[in-house]
Amino acid sequence: MTHVPDTAVATGPVLTVDDLGVQVGPVHLVQGVGFTIGSGERVGLIGESGSGKSLTALALMGLLPEGLRASGSIRLRGVPDDLLGTGERRLAKVRGRTVSMVFQEPMTALNPVMRVGDQVAEVMLLHGTRNSRAEAAAAAVDLLDRVRLPDPRAMARAFPHQLSGGQRQRVMLAIALANDPALLICDEPTTALDVTVQAQMLDLIGELAAERNTALLFITHDLAVVATVCQRVLVMYGGRVVETGDVYDVFTTPRHRYTEGLIAASDLSVVDERGRLRTIPGAVPNGGEFPDGCLFRTRCPAATTRCERTPEWSGAPGHGFACWHPVGEDR
Numbered sequence: 001m002t003h004v005p006d007t008a009v010a011t012g013p014v015l016t017v018d019d020l021g022v023q024v025g026p027v028h029l030v031q032g033v034g035f036t037i038g039s040g041e042r043v044g045l046i047g048e049s050g051s052g053k054s055l056t057a058l059a060l061m062g063l064l065p066e067g068l069r070a071s072g073s074i075r076l077r078g079v080p081d082d083l084l085g086t087g088e089r090r091l092a093k094v095r096g097r098t099v100s101m102v103f104q105e106p107m108t109a110l111n112p113v114m115r116v117g118d119q120v121a122e123v124m125l126l127h128g129t130r131n132s133r134a135e136a137a138a139a140a141v142d143l144l145d146r147v148r149l150p151d152p153r154a155m156a157r158a159f160p161h162q163l164s165g166g167q168r169q170r171v172m173l174a175i176a177l178a179n180d181p182a183l184l185i186c187d188e189p190t191t192a193l194d195v196t197v198q199a200q201m202l203d204l205i206g207e208l209a210a211e212r213n214t215a216l217l218f219i220t221h222d223l224a225v226v227a228t229v230c231q232r233v234l235v236m237y238g239g240r241v242v243e244t245g246d247v248y249d250v251f252t253t254p255r256h257r258y259t260e261g262l263i264a265a266s267d268l269s270v271v272d273e274r275g276r277l278r279t280i281p282g283a284v285p286n287g288g289e290f291p292d293g294c295l296f297r298t299r300c301p302a303a304t305t306r307c308e309r310t311p312e313w314s315g316a317p318g319h320g321f322a323c324w325h326p327v328g329e330d331r
């Protein structure tokens with residue numbers, strides 16, 4: 001299986017990813033990933049740590065670390081060339097304009113010695129969406145207001161270290177939305193924040209995306225976040241998409257044994273006989289140390305010898321999975 005079929009979206013996809021792979025030397029860290037995101041659609045990408053979520057996002061942004069190589073195809077609506085194979089100069093024109101990203105730790109992405117307002121204004125000037133410095137500065141204050149920062153004029157003059165973690169993350173969101181991108185990628189944008197700030201930030205992302213019809217790819221290992229923000233979900237394990245579908249369908253009737261395990265592990269009401277939270281047995285292997293066939297088989301309660309072969313993609317067009325012994329089917 002190299003391509004994951006997906007639901008076509010009437011307006012035509014904003015993002016079309018086909019057979020995406022990421023390799024370090026001979027080791028496949030991401031493999032055969034394919035999906036589309038429609039205009040204004042909000043898609044969650046979930047999986048345990050090490051399942052390949054961040055590498056997928058970085059490949060989409062053309063920001064893979066040195067030594068890692070991407071293959072396959074990544075197409076954005078309105079961009080004539082495949083992003084894979086596009087040179088850095090042209091990619092820089094797409095990044096921050098058609099697609100932008102909010103990372104987990106804003107302090108590393110913000111310039112510590114530049115005023116916040118100037119950083120927001122700069123991305124607009126860089127991409128020519130505002131004509132003058134004065135226009136960009138006014139638009140920056142406006143954006144800081146839209147991400148609900150208090151006293152946006154004063155905020156614009158502040159340096160990042162003068163802001164709280166939650167405020168810095170709002171600034172990152174303002175920068176990401178400055179040029180009204182068609183697609184916003186969020187990689188664990190609220191993980192470092194405390195719970196109440198986290199909830200406000202999620203509401204804000206959802207609201208602003210809906211207001212501007214911005215498509216969202218939302219990466220998290222928190223299933224509750226996906227249920228709040230997203231309409232559709234992709235489940236990754238071992239660098240592959242193992243299940244995809246409507247959030248409600250996947251969370252209420254998961255078919256892949258891995259998804260079933262993730263859901264059980266995230267349900268705080270489920271404890272085992274010793275009163276411990278249930279977790280998926282075993283740990284995610286390191287890249288290159290997965291078994292042949294179904295990558296999950298060494299941790300799967302339903303595995304048989306059949307699982308030594310790579311599972312074919314099956315299910316309905318809107319809800320697909322790659323499992324030989326799906327939940328609800330007798331072995």
Ligand SMILES: Nc1ncnc2c1ncn2[C@@H]1O[C@H](COP(=O)(O)OP(=O)(O)OP(=O)(O)O)[C@@H](O)[C@H]1O
Nearest residue numbers: 024029048049050051052053054055056065286287
């Ligand atoms: N620069 C790199 N060189 C080699 N291996 C890497 C590199 N970056 C990531 N990996 C490996 O690739 C796999 C996928 O990593 P990735 O960061 O995409 O996972 P993730 O699902 O985003 O996890 P997390 O939730 O912890 O961010 C892991 O096995 C990781 O160790």
